[in-house]
Amino acid sequence: MALTLDIVTPERRVLSVTVDEVRAPGAAGGFGIRVNHEPFMTALEPGRLTYVEGGREHHYAIGGGFLQVAENRVIVLADTAEAAGDIDVERAKRAFQDAQDRLLRMTEQDEHHPAESARVKRAAARISVAGR
Template identity: 30%
Template sequence: MSMNIRVLTPDRVICSTTADEVVLPGLTGQIGVLEGHASLITALDTGLLRLKLNEKWTPIILCGGLAEIDQNRVTVLVNDVEELTSLELSEVTQELEKATLAVESAETNKARLDAALELKKATARVEAVNYLS
């Protein structure tokens, strides 16, 4: 038996499917969800959501939000998602390096926060490419 999962943004349904396992990007680390998981509501960080169905992982890059887990149903409400279209490992690795340098060279708190968010997205892209290849 599998879990029902829905990923929603304010303006559209990203996916509505089933999964054997879900890994969420929590604020304090990854949250693994299997069938029969206890009820839970948690905040999500920018990062990689992974869905496993029939031994195959599907990655989705999330931009913050909330997740509710209840009776083998996972509902993920996010601000936005990033589409995974034609990502190349060399390209996303370069983006990760640029984002790391931007964090290190940020001079104001706002610039540091913006750079840190871009670093999280770049890290999620690299992870996504690794799952897709």
């Protein structure tokens, strides 16, 4: 028996695959899912989503979202999702620096602060995943 993993963004279905394990960046901390996991739903932070298929790890940078587990099916509704091999590292580094620069010029009370903070986290996740 195995898990079915579906990763979906607002633009498209990114991935649908049978896996042995999923590890994700939950809002309350990282967690793992294996076959027959108890049903639950949680918010995801920007970060690394890893799945194991046949003993091999595959990595995705996700930009936050939600994850649901039920009946050996894991559904990830992600703001963004990008496979490690598809990430343009130089572009991610530029995006990180640009967002970091904008964030440093703001106060936490600035209405754009949450959006810039999220951009920094997404870019950092992309850099981290691509570097692996």
